[in-house]
Structure formats: C-alpha cells, structure tokens
Amino acid sequence: MIQAVLEPGGDGATALYIVAFSLFIIGVKRGTHPTTAKQGNLIAAGGMAIAVLTTLLLDGMGNWGLIFLGLGIGTAVGVIASVRVQMTEMPQMVALYNGVGGGAVALIAWAEIRHGISSGFEIPLDELIPILFAAVVGSVSFWGSNIAFAKLQDLIPTRPLAVPGQQVINVVLLLGILACCVSIAVNNDDPSQELFIVVLLAAGLLGNMVVLPIGGADMPVVISLLNAFTGLSAAAAGFALDNVALIVAGTLVGSSGTILTMEMATAMNRSVANVLFAGFGGAPAGGGGGDGEERPHTSIGAQDAAIKLAYADTVVVVPGYGLAVAQAQHAIKEVADQLEKRGVTVNYAIHPVAGRMPGHMNVLLAEADVPYENLKEMEDINPEMSRTDVAIVVGANDVTNPAAKNDPDSPIAGMPIIEVNEANEVIVIKRSLSPGFAGIDNDLFYEPNTSMLFADAKAAAGEIAAEIENL
C-alpha cells in the first residue's frame, strides 16, 4: 500500500528522527515569548509530522487497517476535545493528556515484553530494565492522571481521600512492584508475562493511592509532576526501542515537568514530598481556630468600590481561582476597560498558583483580551504595591494572607504572597469571610485599609463596571 523505503533502525530513519527532535527543541525555544510561541508550536508540530511519516515508511510495516483506525480515532478525539474545551477546563485536559500519554507508554512496554518473550531469546537487561521502568511510570501516570482529572472535574470529592495506614500501603505496594521487577529481570531468559501484568496493575493501584489523598489546591504540583513522569516514561521507552526521537522528546517533556513541579512547590513554600504525603490542601479547618467570634471588618457595596477605583491613579487586580470558578474574567476586564478610559493604570498581579495549573490564570485573562504586558509576576509587582492606590482581590485568598509573612506560627508561614496589604486601599470581592483551601483565616480581611465586597465575583464586577461608567 505504501512503498516502504526506510530500514528500521537504519541511518536514514535515524537522521530524520534527529531532524524531528531538533524541531521540537526549536519549537520550545520559540515558546519563550508570546509573539513567537504560536510559530514555535507549528515548528514542533512539523517535527512531529516528520517523525510520524518516517515511522510509517519503515520497511516491513503492516496492519495498515488497524494503524489508520488508531490514527483516525485518536485524531477525531483530539480535534473535538481541543476545539470544545473551555479555558477554565485546561487543567482537566492536560491531566487527561498526561493520562493517555502514560497509558500509551505502559501499553507499548507490555507489547515489547510480549515480543521479547515470544522470540524465545533472552531479553538483554539494557532493554528489559527500561521496559519495566516505562511500564511502572506509565501505569502510575495513567491512573494517577485519571484521578487528578476526576478531582478537577468534580467527579470525585476534591478534598483529600485517605485510608488509614495509607503511607504504609503505598510503601508496601512500591516494594512489591520493585520485587516483581527484580524477579522479572533476574529471569530475563524467560520472564513471566503474568508477573508483568501484576506489575502494571500494582503500579496503577499505586497511582490511585498517591493522588487520591491530594487536595484540590495542590493540583498544580500534581499535574506538573505527572507531566514530568510521562516524559521520563517516554524516554525510557526510547531506551527500550533504541529510538533517539523518543529519548530526546521524552527528556524534554521530563525537564519541563520537573521545572514546573519545582516552581509550583516553591510558590506554595512546600516540598514535593510534603504535597504528596501530607494531604494538606483542602484539609478541614484545623489550625485556623477562631470560628465563633467574628472579627471586625469593613463591608462596602459596588458603588463605593466603583468610586474608590475610579479616583485612583493605579489599580492592581489580584485574581485567584475563585475568578475562574465564577467565570468572572470578562467582567473584570470590563472594569479594567472602564478604568483605563478614565486614565487609571490597571495591572494584574498573578501568583504562580493562582489557578489549578501553572500559568492557568494568564490564559484565562488572555482569553478575556487582557494584554499580556499587563500580567505581572509576583516578584515584579510586590515592589510596586506600596505605590498602588487600590488593590482589588477577586477570588484569591491564601495567596494574599499577610500571615504568611508576619506570623511564623501560621500553617502557611513562609509562603510567598502578593503583598496587597502594602497598597493604600484593598477591596476584596468574596462571597463570605470563609477561609481558603489552607483552612485558615485571612488576616487581610480585618486590616483597617481593607473593604470587603460580599458578592459573586462576576455579578459584583459587572455592577462595578456599570457604576464607574455612570460616574
């Protein structure tokens, strides 16, 4: 059907794979600036097209019907999903993509080991060990990502779900998986396929058990970590298949996931181990205390807020995940437009964990046509805060809590925050005084220069915009 021209593992195919992964690296490099990133993405896609065509042209390829069936199904699902997905749902989508990526690697590892067994020869260890690694990490990523998806999509509760003795079970599972892998590797002249399936299933169970106890607010770390895992599993598959494109591309993805994981963990002032094993995000209000008595605070309406904003010179908007939940990004942009019409400078202060995945808030605001130049990172905006007239906090909580800086006993002590309390005035749009994901009271709400506007973020922003227009 297709004239096969390239010898599997031959120089021609390898050369084309080298072209492909070079294009991936150029593509990611172009992704360092918003104006060139779109072009970079196309370059990377071109590299992928070369890699796929090269593989299809390998000598001896068959089963074309099934190949096109798989390609057709995958393409259809991919096109529909990418066109339909809402920007608020990007974390779910990336979680699913992490999942299918890990699943693909686990399946390929299974097929490879079946090949090895049916050949009747001894499987060399430098092939078998990467296969086992790919199987375990791929299976953990697949099941872990599915749980992460289910949590983000609210299919299962986002609060930590843990069984007693969870850590012990996880350690036993991990040791069991290692023991099975060692047994398979030692018997590499005739490894047991049944044992390999046990490894796949146990790794899947481990993936479930590790992600289930993690709360919703910790999802940025989890998604990034699973992203890194899928990358490493692809690199391992590359070792098993002797394929440079898989090694380089997988390593690229692995580095990206690792960098993002570290950045997210730093932004929450927690170690990755602490996120995975402590089950803190979304814990029931434990350390907070002070329910019962209500502390004094100032409450204002949309009109007062509009006046404060309209007569300011500089305004900083601090959006949080609540803004995404309320779908308030367009309404907030409307407020900013009205303010800019009056000559007010409006910037946005984005905390690294403001959304449910790295950079999520930036995408939501970009969707609402906020120019990316106005999106300021935490380190850049904090020095500006003392010169800011009004900071308006929308759907953010813990990331603005001055207790992180001032109270060494606070559970979030040391977490980097957006220092809104430094601004002349603060307006907080929030439904109630309830604590955020960390389960602790936010001291910001009771500061003398803070005004609380109790309302749904979208409705409140709409009213404020209308009030400013009428001033």
Next chain:
Amino acid sequence: MSLMTEITIFVLAAFVGFEVISKVPTTLHTPLMSQTNAIHGIVMLGGLITLGFADDGLEYVIGTIAVAFGAINIVGGFMVTDRMLGMFSKKPKPKAEIQEKGGGS
C-alpha cells in the same frame, strides 16, 4: 545504539531541556504544558512500530489503543496549544481612546 550512547544523549537532552524551558515565562506555562503533552505524543512511534509488526490478537488491540492514545496527545495537544497561543498573540488594541487622562485623583 549502545547503552552508553543512549545515556549520553539522555543527559545532554536533559541539560538542553532545563536550559531552554527555564526561559519560558510564567505567562506561557499552560501552553508549555499542553505543547509538551503533544511532544510526548512521540510515543505513538512506539505504538506504530508495535502495531506495524504485530502478529497476534492481543498485540493488535494493545497497538491500536497505543496509537490512538498517541494521536490524541499529538493532535489534541498541538491544536489546543495553537488555540491558546492565538489568544496571546492577538494584536493589542489601539490605545488611542485611553489618553484623555482626565479622571484625576
């Protein structure tokens, strides 16, 4: 390829990856993740090779699913990244009407 050659490639790729990706600004981290999802779709090559040389029933099934999964990553990943980056590369609106700086404080 010898194991040591492969490890050399892996280590060098890790350094390149860290170097390049640490320069990606926070603003673009979500598109970066969906783009790396797409690049991860490279594992579809493994699925294609598995399926292309498969000769028993179970391998047909495993291979077809692996190819479909890989294609979801590739097609979905690159397309959704393109859609997101389109939002960033929109031309900033002409800011002419802003300049009346009269609101005063």
